[in-house]
Amino acid sequence: MHGLGNDFMVIDQISHPVELSAEQIRSLGDRHRGVGFDQLLIIAPPTRPDADFSYRIFNADGSEVEHCGNGARCFARYVLMRGLAARSPIRVQTRNRLLELHTDDNARVSVDMGEPDFAPASLPFVADTRQPGYQLNVESYGTVDFQAVSMGNPHIVLTVADANTAPVGSLGPELYSHAAFPQGVNVGFMQIVDRDTIRLRVFERGAGETEACGTGACAAVACGIQAGLLNTRVRAVLTGGDLTIEWAGAGQPVIMTGPATTVFEGSVLI
Numbered sequence: 212m213h214g215l216g217n218d219f220m221v222i223d224q225i226s227h228p229v230e231l232s233a234e235q236i237r238s239l240g241d242r243h244r245g246v247g248f249d250q251l252l253i254i255a256p257p258t259r260p261d262a263d264f265s266y267r268i269f270n271a272d273g274s275e276v277e278h279c280g281n282g283a284r285c286f287a288r289y290v291l292m293r294g295l296a297a298r299s300p301i302r303v304q305t306r307n308r309l310l311e312l313h314t315d316d317n318a319r320v321s322v323d324m325g326e327p328d329f330a331p332a333s334l335p336f337v338a339d340t341r342q343p344g345y346q347l348n349v350e351s352y353g354t355v356d357f358q359a360v361s362m363g364n365p366h367i368v369l370t371v372a373d374a375n376t377a378p379v380g381s382l383g384p385e386l387y388s389h390a391a392f393p394q395g396v397n398v399g400f401m402q403i404v405d406r407d408t409i410r411l412r413v414f415e416r417g418a419g420e421t422e423a424c425g426t427g428a429c430a431a432v433a434c435g436i437q438a439g440l441l442n443t444r445v446r447a448v449l450t451g452g453d454l455t456i457e458w459a460g461a462g463q464p465v466i467m468t469g470p471a472t473t474v475f476e477g478s479v480l481i
């Protein structure tokens with residue numbers, strides 16, 4: 212499945228109990244020798260009474276992570292198409308959040324992504340006391356300014372003049388693996404087109420640049436609204452297509468709406 216070109220392998224662990232090692236996940240994610248994906252999504256029974264399902268997310272490098280926005284939309288379509296869920300909304304738990312997923316008739320899914328957390332410790336971001344605010348010295352780039360926010364998974368957002376020419380492939384990896392982020396970080400490059408529109412590219416932790424990043428779009432819009440630069444309903448234009456992101460401000464959840472597409476299904480020998 213994919214959400215705007217951010218592609219996933221989805222395993223229904225309820226019907227097919229399977230445990231995979233990080234090495235097996237990496238080999239399944241290999242685009243030449245395996246199935247190939249940005250993330251693997253595993254659907255499992257819930258472990259808390261207020262959830263209908265739980266949902267585990269693994270990056271292509273085998274690392275397990277806390278959240279995946281595009282994956283949540285694909286998850287909702289999958290469980291409804293397979294009759295695993297009878298109705299919308301669907302409540303699904305990730306490692307650290309409870310999401311509520313709503314589907315409409317034209318294959319679009321709205322996800323309550325929970326509240327953004329701007330506290331540095333939520334990433335975690337270990338601030339360099341010599342650097343005021345959110346700045347880092349990066350070897351080949353000098354001082355880099357950014358905003359930091361957790362959507363359950365860690366994001367930093369750089370505001371750039373033109374997303375098309377932003378140094379995603381060079382600066383992204385340097386920031387993603389910077390010592391200031393002990394658990395790594397997703398790096399968003401946001402161009403503010405107007406108060407209702409951004410262009411965004413994301414170098415994702417554990418996957419590299421993807422065609423779209425749902426939590427990244429939520430993180431970027433929340434940072435833009437927090438900085439007073441965006442209205443409360445924004446069109447996020449990503450390489451793979453558009454998401455609608457809404458955030459009414461502190462104490463409110465971010466709502467993400469977009470498509471979810473099934474490409475094929477099959478079986479794989481592990």
Ligand SMILES: N[C@H](CCC[C@H](N)C(=O)O)C(=O)O
Nearest residue numbers: 279280281364415416425426
């Ligand atoms: N690479 C992310 C997980 C996938 C997020 C992205 N695919 C989305 O749609 O939110 C991380 O390591 O936190």
